[in-house]
Amino acid sequence: MLNKHSKQKYLAILVGITLILSCGACGNKPNSANSPQPESRPKPKTLNASEQPKQIKQTDEYVPLSSAVKSLGLHMKKSGSKVEIGYTDVMYQVALNKTEALSMGRPIVLSQVPKNRNGQVYMTPQAMTELFGANVTWNKPTRKLSIAQITPPRRIEQQQTAPGGEGRLRAASTNVNRDELVNYAKQFMGVKYEFGAQPYEQSHTFDCSSFTQHVFGHFGVDLPRLARDQGDTGQGVNRSELLPGDLIFFTVPGRFQSDRIPGHVGIFIGDGKMIHTWGKPGVQISDMDSGYWKGVRLFMRRVL
Incomplete structure (x- = not known):
């Protein structure tokens, strides 16, 4: 059993330890500027019209010409920069990097030039529409090319x-x-x-x-x-x-x-x-x- 003097001394020691611990804890409180913060996702930003990202127009999307040719059941032959397309004889002709073309033997001017990519000929749906006289559309998400029946010159x-x-x-x-x-x-x-x-x-x-x-x-x-x-x-x-x-x-x-x-x-x-x-x-x-x-x-x- 502790006498009265011993109890007072013991309580004083406890109080002192508590104060020291409390002060130490305050002194070691993390600095928000130096400590890592939990990751947080930025709030979505609503863009006004001028800030909206520009979408690539369908007519600017280059797709393989062979896809349209195959869809039409035609043949395609590439010789140098010249590309010929037809059934039993040539019906269409284009040249790489040139807008001049032949459609059903008639000269036309394409809105975009055919391009060579990794050995394949690519054209835009708009240029294919002009070449074949049939509406050509490209669905980018599904990567499918659709083409209507050819409409020849009148x-x-x-x-x-x-x-x-x-x-x-x-x-x-x-x-x-x-x-x-x-x-x-x-x-x-x-x-x-x-x-x-x-x-x-x-x-x-x-x-x-x-x-x-x-x-x-x-x-x-x-x-x-x-x-x-x-x-x-x-x-x-x-x-x-x-x-x-x-x-x-x-x-x-x-x-x-x-x-x-x-x-x-x-x-x-x-x-x-x-x-x-x-x-x-x-x-x-x-x-x-x-x-x-x-x-x-x-x-x-x-x-x-």
């Missing part, structure tokens, strides 16, 4: 297909022996097909319209390079009026808003057959009155 869409309709070349020559022309065409049986083929003397290949152009050119008849333009030459004839050497034009179903656009051409050789080039084996003879070709036959023209 002059092509209103191509005269009725018998007797006259084109730019009514009768290129009346002195060509039709049998000789057919025999000459047969000399090229088996020559390989190549989309966008260069002149035969250079490439030793044909596409559908370069074949007809080459054959007729041998006899002094100057045909345009592309099937759709060849379809605007000569004079329209009925099936019953066909003669060897007449040109037969075929549609490309589903490629255009109008299926009356020629996308393939062959030469009638008699007996319901034609000579043309198409995939493998290249230049070949096909029946035009049955099977696939009967279903897509469009019209016939006489240029001799």
Whole structure:
């Protein structure tokens, strides 16, 4: 038991210790300027119109040209800076870093130039719309390209297909022996097909319209390079009026808003057959009155 004097002394010691601890704690209180603070997220800032980040316009978004070409079921060939697109012959042509282009054989000016990125050709949806004559849209979040059916120039869409309709070349020559022309065409049986083929003397290949152009050119008849333009030459004839050497034009179903656009051409050789080039084996003879070709036959023209 502690006496009265000892209790007083003990209490004094406790009070002294308490004061020391209290003062020490006050002296060691963290300095808010030097101690780490808990992380806090800044309050969202509301931007006014002038501060809003600029959005990239859809027309400025470059996407692979091959996506649109594949969607249309067409072919694409790149040679140097030149890019050719079409079905059995060239329908469109662009050049890297240039706004000048060809759409259905007609010169146009694109709003943005095609660009080369990692070996692939890129174009903006707006430039593709101008090239194809069809609305092209790019959904960036889903990375999907949508393209409508091609709308060709009015002059092509209103191509005269009725018998007797006259084109730019009514009768290129009346002195060509039709049998000789057919025999000459047969000399090229088996020559390989190549989309966008260069002149035969250079490439030793044909596409559908370069074949007809080459054959007729041998006899002094100057045909345009592309099937759709060849379809605007000569004079329209009925099936019953066909003669060897007449040109037969075929549609490309589903490629255009109008299926009356020629996308393939062959030469009638008699007996319901034609000579043309198409995939493998290249230049070949096909029946035009049955099977696939009967279903897509469009019209016939006489240029001799």
